[in-house]
Amino acid sequence: MVAGHPVIRGIVRLACEGAGLTVGVEAAGLAEAEAALASADAPFTVCVLDLELPDGDGLRLLGRLGEEGRTVPTLVLSERRDGRTVLEVLRRGAAGYLSKPDGLRRVGWGVRRILAGGAAVEPDLERAAIEELGRTARQAREGARLQGRITRRERDVLALMSEGLTMQQIGRRLQISPRTVETHVRKLYRKLGVRTRVQAVSRAAGLGLLELR
């Protein structure tokens, strides 16, 4: 169990005992949880993870729980109810997502569901995640469509634009004249349907055409 607040830890402990489980490890933050994961000799059956931890975002731990072929079924608790976060949590392999504070009543139910190999996501949070998935799919499709229309040179220009280089600098880097750079930029704007450099970069990144470092 990883949760910062003692009250939440208490609720989770009660819920787990109700489900016939003993809480092997209680961590109050990321650092404690990492240490427990590293030194644990017996594999965990289930993990209850609060995303709002005093020393950082619990999402980071979720990423780690998914790595190394070790997937501990995890029930996430969070104040965040937006589709993007819920989908990200599920993407990183969590089996359940309950909101705080309303969902805390359902921790016992969630743990039992997960233990049975099922999923425990609150219906409206699941809805939000599905909408977000739809957005992701549309963006991926749109990105792929543009992908085929943007030339390699335009992509080079885009990458350098995203690093904040001026037209002159981009031209020098690619050994083309500033005029040619401007032509590329104009075509890029048209294809992306934008008017400014910032819009171009943010749109391209959103469509997965550009990896922002």
Place this chain on the structure above:
Amino acid sequence: MARRAALVSAPAPAPAPRRRIGVVLVDALPVVRAGLRLLIEDRPDLEVLAEVGDGEGALDQLARTRRSRVVVLVGLGLSGERDAYWVIRTVRERFPSHAILAMGANAEPAAISRALFLGADGFVDKNLDPVEFLQALRAAARGEMVLAAPPSVALGAVARTLDRRRELEVRLTEREREVLEVAAEGLTARQIADRLGVRERTVTTHLARIYGKLGVGNRLSAIRVAARSGLVSVGATE
């Protein structure tokens, strides 16, 4: 004149009866289509516009429909060159305002992800309770994204497959993706070349470049990456 008179004397228009949702059923299995027709025709707000068992026919039927609220239900089991994915992609291109709902039984996350990527507005499982099935249909008609029946964990898996697909789109050129798609059917380089109308030598060059970009050593591993990304469907999806 007559028009103006009509305008003046016309009684306040009665609230227009809400247009029914038109449903086009596309599934390889006649029994499935018949069952869905029975289920749908029983409802006052839904109407089956057409039912077809092949991709080409589905597009023909849609071209004849002059309706605004249309949901196209596509069974992922539709195979052949005009398979379910072809239908989804083509309907999305030609009828951007229609809702497309993919359906399958025990479909893999990669198959669901592929359907969504190509333009489906959702997926419904054929194992679903009929009442929930109809709710999913109505939600799709309202323009909502629908993912009904597969367990929520599948949501994460579908999202991960979409991410991988996106990565593949960035890394491979369109031609390379085409080569990989055909290669996944188990064709030899020679056969791939024939299919795409290029020289065998060109295909092997493409394949070598694909292996390099995907960081794999052979064709089988490349196909596995493609399948995990939902670029191709290997094996049955139903």
